[in-house]
Amino acid sequence: MTQAFPFSAIVGQEEMKQALTLTAIDPTIGGVLVFGDRGTGKSTAVRALAALLPSIQAVAGCPYNCALDAPNPACPHCAQTPPAKAEIRATPVIDLPLGVTEDRVVGALDLERALTRGEKAFEPGLLARAHRGFLYIDEVNLLEDHIVDLLLDVAASGENVVEREGLSVRHPAKFVIVGSGNPEEGELRPQLLDRFGLSVEVASPSDVKQRVEVIRRRDAYERETAPFLKRWRAADTRHRKKIIAARERLAGVAVPDATLEKIAELCIALGADGLRGELTLVRAARALTAFAGATEVDQKALRAVAGMALRHRLRRDPLDEAGSTTRVARTVDEVLPA
Amino acid sequence: MTDTSAIPLSDWAAALLAVDPALGGIALSARASPARETWVEGFLTLTGRAHRRVGPGAGDDRLFGGVDLTATLRAGQPVMDPGLLAWIDTGTLVLPMAERLSLGRAARLAQAWDAGAAFAVLALDEASEDDDQIPPALLDRLAFRISLTPQAQRDALPPHTAFVPADITAAQQRLARVEVPSGVIEALTGTAAALGIPSLRAPALALRTARAAAALMGTPQVTRDTAELAAALVLAPRAIQLPPAEEEDTAPQPNDPPPPKDPSDPTSDPGETTQIPEDLLLEAARAAIPADLLAQLAARAALTRSGAAPAGAGEDQKGAARGRPAGTRPGDPRSGARLDLVATLRTAAPWQPLRRKMLGHDPGRLLITPEDFRLRRFKQKAEKVVIFVVDASGSAALARLAETKGAIELMLAEAYVRREQVALIAFRGAQAEVLLPPTRSLVQAKRRLSGLPGGGGTPLAAGLEAALALADQIGRRGQSAHLAVLTDGRANIARDGAQGRTQALADAQTVARVVRASGIASLVIDTGNRPAPTARTLAEDLGAAYLALPRADAQVLAGTLQAALDPQAA
Numbered sequence: 065m066t067q068a069f070p071f072s073a074i075v076g077q078e079e080m081k082q083a084l085t086l087t088a089i090d091p092t093i094g095g096v097l098v099f100g101d102r103g104t105g106k107s108t109a110v111r112a113l114a115a116l117l118p119s120i121q122a123v124a125g126c127p128y129n130c131a132l133d134a135p136n137p138a139c140p141h142c143a144q145t146p147p148a149k150a151e152i153r154a155t156p157v158i159d160l161p162l163g164v165t166e167d168r169v170v171g172a173l174d175l176e177r178a179l180t181r182g183e184k185a186f187e188p189g190l191l192a193r194a195h196r197g198f199l200y201i202d203e204v205n206l207l208e209d210h211i212v213d214l215l216l217d218v219a220a221s222g223e224n225v226v227e228r229e230g231l232s233v234r235h236p237a238k239f240v241i242v243g244s245g246n247p248e249e250g251e252l253r254p255q256l257l258d259r260f261g262l263s264v265e266v267a268s269p270s271d272v273k274q275r276v277e278v279i280r281r282r283d284a285y286e287r288e289t290a291p292f293l294k295r296w297r298a299a300d301t302r303h304r305k306k307i308i309a310a311r312e313r314l315a316g317v318a319v320p321d322a323t324l325e326k327i328a329e330l331c332i333a334l335g336a337d338g339l340r341g342e343l344t345l346v347r348a349a350r351a352l353t354a355f356a357g358a359t360e361v362d363q364k365a366l367r368a369v370a371g372m373a374l375r376h377r378l379r380r381d382p383l384d385e386a387g388s389t390t391r392v393a394r395t396v397d398e399v400l401p402a
Numbered sequence: 403m404t405d406t407s408a409i410p411l412s413d414w415a416a417a418l419l420a421v422d423p424a425l426g427g428i429a430l431s432a433r434a435s436p437a438r439e440t441w442v443e444g445f446l447t448l449t450g451r452a453h454r455r456v457g458p459g460a461g462d463d464r465l466f467g468g469v470d471l472t473a474t475l476r477a478g479q480p481v482m483d484p485g486l487l488a489w490i491d492t493g494t495l496v497l498p499m500a501e502r503l504s505l506g507r508a509a510r511l512a513q514a515w516d517a518g519a520a521f522a523v524l525a526l527d528e529a530s531e532d533d534d535q536i537p538p539a540l541l542d543r544l545a546f547r548i549s550l551t552p553q554a555q556r557d558a559l560p561p562h563t564a565f566v567p568a569d570i571t572a573a574q575q576r577l578a579r580v581e582v583p584s585g586v587i588e589a590l591t592g593t594a595a596a597l598g599i600p601s602l603r604a605p606a607l608a609l610r611t612a613r614a615a616a617a618l619m620g621t622p623q624v625t626r627d628t629a630e631l632a633a634a635l636v637l638a639p640r641a642i643q644l645p646p647a648e649e650e651d652t653a654p655q656p657n658d659p660p661p662p663k664d665p666s667d668p669t670s671d672p673g674e675t676t677q678i679p680e681d682l683l684l685e686a687a688r689a690a691i692p693a694d695l696l697a698q699l700a701a702r703a704a705l706t707r708s709g710a711a712p713a714g715a716g717e718d719q720k721g722a723a724r725g726r727p728a729g730t731r732p733g734d735p736r737s738g739a740r741l742d743l744v745a746t747l748r749t750a751a752p753w754q755p756l757r758r759k760m761l762g763h764d765p766g767r768l769l770i771t772p773e774d775f776r777l778r779r780f781k782q783k784a785e786k787v788v789i790f791v792v793d794a795s796g797s798a799a800l801a802r803l804a805e806t807k808g809a810i811e812l813m814l815a816e817a818y819v820r821r822e823q824v825a826l827i828a829f830r831g832a833q834a835e836v837l838l839p840p841t842r843s844l845v846q847a848k849r850r851l852s853g854l855p856g857g858g859g860t861p862l863a864a865g866l867e868a869a870l871a872l873a874d875q876i877g878r879r880g881q882s883a884h885l886a887v888l889t890d891g892r893a894n895i896a897r898d899g900a901q902g903r904t905q906a907l908a909d910a911q912t913v914a915r916v917v918r919a920s921g922i923a924s925l926v927i928d929t930g931n932r933p934a935p936t937a938r939t940l941a942e943d944l945g946a947a948y949l950a951l952p953r954a955d956a957q958v959l960a961g962t963l964q965a966a967l968d969p970q971a972a
Contacts, residue, residue: 102542103601107516159513163462163506167740178743202513203539206505230743248843249538268600275602276591282606283587286424287578 069285071112072299073292075278076269077105082352083262083372084113085303087240089310089351093261093344095219095241097204097252097376100266105278106244110200114157116300118308120196123147127188128235129156129195140186140235156197158190158239160215162206169214170226171233186233191224194239204243205252212256215241219259261344262369263376265389310354317350319361326363330370330399334392336377345373363400370396409564414615415546415635416445417565419522421573422614423451423492425545425607426515427523429500429536432550434528441550442496442524449522450567452493454486458502461734466510472772492520500525500536508537515543545607547639565618573617580616581623582609593633598643608636730776745776785881787823787840791869793889793929794830795860803856806888806929814847823881825872826850829865831858832899836868840876859901862893862940863909866917873922884923887946890930891937907936914943925949 074081083096098106123130126141132150160169171189178184190199199215201207218224224237243260245252257263269275284292324346331341348369349361356365375388412430419425428445432438446453456465467485474481487495495511497503503525511523523544527536541547587609594605612624612632619628730745750770757769792806814824824847826838838850866887873883893906897913917924926941927949928934941948 101600102538103603105602107512111516161506161513162509163504173741173743202509203505248845268602272588272592272595275595275605276588278602279587279591279605279609282602283582283609286610 067289067293068111068115069108069282070293070296070300071109071116072303073281073285073296074105074109074112075281076274077109077266079264079372080106080109080266082368083264084109084242085307085355086348086351086369087242087261088113088117088307089355090314090347091238091240093240093347093351095243095260095262097257097260097263098242098244098266099247099263100244101246101268104266104268106266107202110157110198110242110244114155114198116304116307117155117157118304119152119154121150122153122196124149124151128192128237129153129197130236131196140233156194156239158194158197158199160190160199160201160207160211162203163208164190164211166211166214169211170218170224172226172228173231184230186226186231188235189224191218191237191239192235195235195237197239199239199241201241201243203245203249204256205245205247206249216256216259257376258340260376262348262372264372265375306355309357310351313354313357313359314350317353317359317361319346319350323349323361323363323366326366326400330366330395331374333395333399334374334378336374341374341377345370348373367396367400370400411635412441412548412550413564414631415548416441416448417570417573417618418611418614418635419546420445420449420565420570421577421618422610423449423494423520423522425522425610425614427494427525427544428546428548429525429527429541429544430548430550431527431529434498434526438526438550442526445524446494446496448565448567448570449494450570452490453496454490454493455496455498456486458497458499458504458507462507462510465507466514475770475772487514487519487521490521492522494522494524496524496526498526498528500527500540501529503537503540505537505539508540512539512543542601542603545611545636569618572620573614576620577614577617579622580613582613583623586612586624586629589629590633590637594637594640597637597641599637599640600642601640604637604640608632611636731779732773733775733777734772740778742776742778746770746774749776750774785823786884787825787876787881788884788886789825789827789840789869789872789876791834791865791885791887791889792826792828792854793860793862793865793887794828794854794856794858796830796857803854807851807854811848811851814844825876826854827865827868827872828854829861829868830856832861832864832895834861834864834868836872839872840881859895860889860893860906861895861897861899862889862891863897863906863913864895865889866910866913867897870913870917870920870922873917873920884925885917885944885946886925886927887940887944888927888929889937889940890928890934891926891940892930892934893936910940911943914940918943918945 071081080096080098083098087093087096098109100106120129121132123132123142124147125145126139126147128139128141130139130142130147132147167189169189170191171187174183174185174187201215218237219239219241222236222238224235226233241260243252269278281292327342327345327349331345334341336342345366346361349365352365352369353359353361358365371389371392375392378388378391415428419428430438430441432441462468463483463485465486467483467488470481470483473483514521523540525536525540525544529535535541587605590608590612591605594608599605609632612628615628615631616622616624619625621628730742747768747770750768753774754769757771758764761769792803794803823840823842824838825836825840826847827834828837829835837854838847841847869885869887873885876883891910892903893910894901894903896902896905897909924944924946925948926937926944926946928937930937938948940946
């Protein structure tokens with residue numbers, strides 16, 4: 065694995081970077097959907113985030129990334145071998161490739177062991193590896209329906225239940241889904257859309273200077289990787305420390321009742337389905353406030369995250385011409401004047 | 403290498419990729435032919451690195467690595483196969499029939515690159531005009547797109563290319579030292595922007611190309627020639643708009659000279675800063691753009707934007723991945739199919755004594771060989787694509803065109819919910835046109851629909867023929883096509899484009915019977931102001947359900963469509 069492109073060195077795309085940072089602070093926000101053209105740095109940003117994230121502590125040898133102090137009672141590994149010592153792992157960021165088989169995702173009978181030793185053993189799949197981390201799906205809109213259904217189910221319950229080939233296994237699988245795709249190539253099912261906490265739209269920078277800077281940095285990264293990474297290491301470390309600090313502050317961030325009312329008002333005005341929008345908006349605003357070092361969610365924080373938290377939840381009118389981004393922006397201006 | 407201008411672009415692309423495999427690869431569109439093979443052979447000789455041809459049917463495990471089943475069973479312990487990609491290393495992966503490459507395979511190749519793999523891809527695109535396309539995820543990462551023109555084919559005869567392996571080796575040694583003077587990045591990026599290329603990979607690849615070209619020509623830094631070459635090779639084929647024409651090309655640049663290039667980058671060598679005006683690069687790119695760009699663009703946009711990558715389509719997985727169980731068959735479980743363990747053991751059981759005897763001792767385990775594997779088969783309903791064949795002629799449909807559009811939009815919303823796909827064919831004037839290849843994208847569908855004009859003759863036969871061709875294409879992708887023909891049946895343009903009602907009706911009847919013989923479920927909606935016998939005859943010829951709908955509103959029409967096409971759901 066080569067060294068990832070530094071997160072801080074990504075030119076522009078502020079909303080995408082912010083959304084990724086917020087879910088890193090509070091995973092309960094529930095995933096990021098990045099929609100946009102090809103070659104706009106979607107994969108780069110996700111892989112950069114993987115390199116940036118603080119590492120996690122897990123039970124040594126546990127393929128399900130259980131925490132030592134609180135191993136999940138459902139974990140098949142830790143139930144069998146009592147957790148002894150911990151090891152430091154990088155926060156998992158697992159790629160779910162298009163065209164992946166169901167076996168690879170949920171796990172399956174371990175073929176080699178079954179055939180060579182006659183043992184019935186479970187081979188954990190991608191969902192197990194993504195526990196406590198991120199599951200990255202590039203071209204999520206082209207993902208096959210049966211895989212999507214599966215993901216929805218696991219994402220909702222936080223647990224992967226496998227009942228097949230004489231196996232009966234359940235293990236925890238709590239992860240943040242990061243999806244990316246190009247809406248021109250196919251739409252995402254509304255059910256899946258709603259599972260994403262935040263959604264952002266990215267486009268190539270229209271400013272030539274910014275474009276030039278992108279190429280310049282990419283070129284430097286490819287040609288002089290080590291010095292380039294060194295140059296950005298400090299900024300990345302700063303960002304990581306801010307994320308860790310924000311995680312610690314998160315519980316102490318207050319959300320005043322007045323703000324909650326504003327949030328409800330905003331969601332009603334937009335006609336966002338369900339309460340998921342409100343919840344996500346609160347959590348995202350809280351994470352942003354913690355990241356900024358403040359202790360109380362204010363209107364500014366709300367304005368900053370309203371777009372990404374709500375734009376994919378508007379009541380679906382499949383034939384609506386107006387972009388939901390503009391609709392959200394307009395309503396935000398009405399409800400929360402700057 | 404003095405007369406560099408005479409070298410065809412295809413040879414340049416081959417040599418440059420040989421110099422720098424990180425350029426990703428070449429998408430070579432040409433039918434299988436001796437000339438193409440000669441070119442491929444020439445390229446592979448030029449690189450001198452490992453290469454492997456991997457057809458679209460090869461298993462993922464073979465390509466990306468996994469358990470080596472045969473060796474595992476023989477050894478009685480897991481033996482891993484590193485996969486072809488690891489073996490290829492910085493060599494070349496040759497993908498024949500790249501247009502049939504699955505989206506999943508393309509995604510995994512892209513992922514491998516992201517993870518640091520350094521192989522190059524030679525994607526052989528054998529698609530005919532309206533067939534599939536190389537998955538965009540892969541295409542975007544390949545620096546070059548070339549097609550072998552007859553001229554290039556002649557030149558490609560031995561001695562294969564304009565370069566010899568020694569040129570490549572020398573260039574590779576020079577590559578790391580090639581300087582990029584200030585202004586080149588700006589010029590290439592600006593050119594890409596002017597050509598309307600949204601992906602920022604394009605200018606990045608163009609820069610790499612320019613550098614490799616400089617190394618190949620033996621110049622110490624990127625020159626105007628090399629940058630122009632890069633623009634022609636990398637940027638021109640990606641152009642989605644023509645660069646703005648120079649209105650006053652002779653007029654001196656007005657007060658606003660292109661961004662101050664000289665002072666912006668102090669690191670560059672001040673001795674010889676080659677200024678490359680963006681205009682020149684544009685010129686180079688423009689020269690490489692074929693004359694009928696716009697016509698090609700229209701066709702291509704229709705394909706790449708929605709046709710080539712419809713959600714959930716195209717994967718040949720009937721029988722292997724999902725659905726209801728339907729027996730077992732022998733095969734290799736690494737292809738993604740599911741192993742039926744019980745059936746496998748049952749197959750292996752009778753052979754155990756014989757195998758133990760052959761082995762000479764009892765290893766204390768079951769002796770299973772790859773022939774024993776039994777895979778589960780599944781049956782599943784193929785995905786449905788509803789093809790709307792819309793009469794947009796002047797005769798009667800014009801009055802109802804708006805209603806028809808409305809019905810299709812409603813139907814589309816319905817299809818969106820049920821994950822069906824919709825395609826749209828309109829016929830008017832002298833011919834039929836596929837306005838919308840099978841898609842689920844509402845954005846696309848709505849855009850095409852609203853732009854559908856009306857008027858002209860009624861080439862019914864042509865419309866049905868286009869629908870038949872599309873249905874055939876859909877069938878090959880493992881989906882099933884349904885037709886909804888919205889017309890008054892008053893054909894007046896024959897298949898050969900000639901006017902005349904008699905011939906036109908006869909032709910329409912012929913095509914309709916072929917459609918019927920192909921077993922395509924269809925439905926005729928009479929859009930005439932008064933129900934006409936012509937439409938009813940058409941329905942009979944098609945073996946279709948017939949609906950006369952004078953003055954339906956869109957909602958009713960959509961409801962009827964729904965009921966007629968899917969009796970269970972209604």
